[in-house]
Amino acid sequence: MSRQLTIAVSGLNAIDNPGPGVSVLRSLRESSFKDARLVGLCYSPLEPGVYMKDLVDVCYEMPYPSEGADVLWNRLMYIHSKDPIDVIIPNFDSELHPYIKLQSRLRTELGIRLVIPTPEQFDMRQKSSLPELGEKAHIAVPSSKNYYSIDELLMEKEKMEYPLVVKGRYYEASIVYDKEQMYSAFHKISLSWGFPIIVQKYVSGTEYNLIGVGDGRGELLSAVSMRKMFITDKGKAWSGITIDDKPLMEVARRFVAATQWMGSFELELMKSNDGEYHLLEVNPRIPAWCYLATAAGQNIPELIVKMALEQEVLPYQSYQVGKLFIRYSWDMIVDYSDFGTFSVKSELSYDHEKVNAD
Amino acid sequence: MKIKSDCIVSPEGFLLNPRSGESFSLNASAMDLFSLLKTEQTEESLLLYLQEMYDVDLPTLQADLSDFLFLLRYKELLDE
Numbered sequence: 001m002s003r004q005l006t007i008a009v010s011g012l013n014a015i016d017n018p019g020p021g022v023s024v025l026r027s028l029r030e031s032s033f034k035d036a037r038l039v040g041l042c043y044s045p046l047e048p049g050v051y052m053k054d055l056v057d058v059c060y061e062m063p064y065p066s067e068g069a070d071v072l073w074n075r076l077m078y079i080h081s082k083d084p085i086d087v088i089i090p091n092f093d094s095e096l097h098p099y100i101k102l103q104s105r106l107r108t109e110l111g112i113r114l115v116i117p118t119p120e121q122f123d124m125r126q127k128s129s130l131p132e133l134g135e136k137a138h139i140a141v142p143s144s145k146n147y148y149s150i151d152e153l154l155m156e157k158e159k160m161e162y163p164l165v166v167k168g169r170y171y172e173a174s175i176v177y178d179k180e181q182m183y184s185a186f187h188k189i190s191l192s193w194g195f196p197i198i199v200q201k202y203v204s205g206t207e208y209n210l211i212g213v214g215d216g217r218g219e220l221l222s223a224v225s226m227r228k229m230f231i232t233d234k235g236k237a238w239s240g241i242t243i244d245d246k247p248l249m250e251v252a253r254r255f256v257a258a259t260q261w262m263g264s265f266e267l268e269l270m271k272s273n274d275g276e277y278h279l280l281e282v283n284p285r286i287p288a289w290c291y292l293a294t295a296a297g298q299n300i301p302e303l304i305v306k307m308a309l310e311q312e313v314l315p316y317q318s319y320q321v322g323k324l325f326i327r328y329s330w331d332m333i334v335d336y337s338d339f340g341t342f343s344v345k346s347e348l349s350y351d352h353e354k355v356n357a358d
Numbered sequence: 359m360k361i362k363s364d365c366i367v368s369p370e371g372f373l374l375n376p377r378s379g380e381s382f383s384l385n386a387s388a389m390d391l392f393s394l395l396k397t398e399q400t401e402e403s404l405l406l407y408l409q410e411m412y413d414v415d416l417p418t419l420q421a422d423l424s425d426f427l428f429l430l431r432y433k434e435l436l437d438e
Binding site: 206 | 379
């Protein structure tokens with residue numbers, strides 16, 4: 001009898017800027033891999049995904065990505081000795097660096113497969129490199145400049161035309177309308193995320209996102225686009241609706257062709273009043289709203305697992321337009337014993353409960 | 359002219375432009391016109407229909423129809 005497939009998924013937090021992990025797990029539970037053993041990789045006992053027994057079979061606490069690839073390797077070695085993993089789907093940008101570094105070793109030494117971008121692809125879509133990517137892919141990108149110190153910014157303060165968008169290297173962005181707001185946002189974001197700080201021209205319009213998958217050879221295997229209907233104060237979509245706009249799909253095709261993108265990605269775009277799409281960001285992973293794409297007919301986590309297992313995949317051709325997601329928060333009640341077990345042992349298994357239920 | 363075939367409308371008259379994700383609420387007369395526009399129409403044929411259905415003077419009907427068609431064109435909902 002062949003061993004049960006084991007898929008590990010990270011990003012199980014669900015704050016107002018939720019991680020994609022819960023949506024990825026939900027998509028996998030509704031896929032041809034629904035009987036796979038699903039392993040949650042978490043950073044805190046307060047990540048709600050840890051306690052979602054219908055979605056995960058076991059959860060392990062992970063070292064933070066900032067601790068480096070060696071620490072991650074040691075932890076994965078331990079987890080693999082208990083739960084031999086076949087595929088990992090990392091769901092945070094910050095995790096990709098160590099996983100890119102370990103990808104080949106994980107495959108050859110442990111047989112663990114990942115479908116993630118190459119280091120070159122990862123760097124091409126960095127916020128600080130976006131104008132060059134736009135030029136290469138023939139996609140409009142708002143002009144921007146990278147600043148490595150407040151002194152650089154002060155030298156140019158008189159030339160700046162507001163409003164502008166101040167962005168951190170990895171996360172966080174603020175729209176600023178004058179130089180006081182600019183300095184405040186610059187300081188706050190640089191303290192959190194370091195340098196460079198990206199100062200981008202503000203484009204007004206309507207926000208759209210697109211989730212997609214590239215096959216690593218320039219072909220788009222999946223793409224679902226969504227208009228943001230409700231946006232939180234962090235700029236995150238709290239509800240959205242699937243749409244089908246050919247020019248937007250063309251942007252995705254150009255992105256994948258120009259980068260030869262491997263794996264999942266999310267494009268964040270602003271459609272200006274003249275109808276042009278401006279690329280604001282590229283996230284090198286599955287976004288938190290991926291279950292909308294699943295519900296609309298394109299199960300991207302399933303596609304990623306198939307790619308990892310080198311199964312034949314055909315490009316998705318369509319999806320349902322007019323499907324909405326409306327996100328909500330839900331107070332989950334958790335036994336203190338589960339919280340305690342995960343807090344003390346850094347792992348929590350639901351195997352015994354499933355055996356008892358049987 | 360004709361309504362674009364990809365437009366989605368609920369039975370209650372809630373219209374979705376599938377290309378932009380914009381939604382619009384149609385009133386009863388707009389619903390009637392929308393139904394007619396599923397097949398090829400002219401401004402004259404629509405006006406004739408409105409004259410038969412509503413007891414309203416011609417200039418008012420013309421102005422209302424013109425506003426409605428302007429909005430459909432502006433929102434790229436018409437094939438012409």
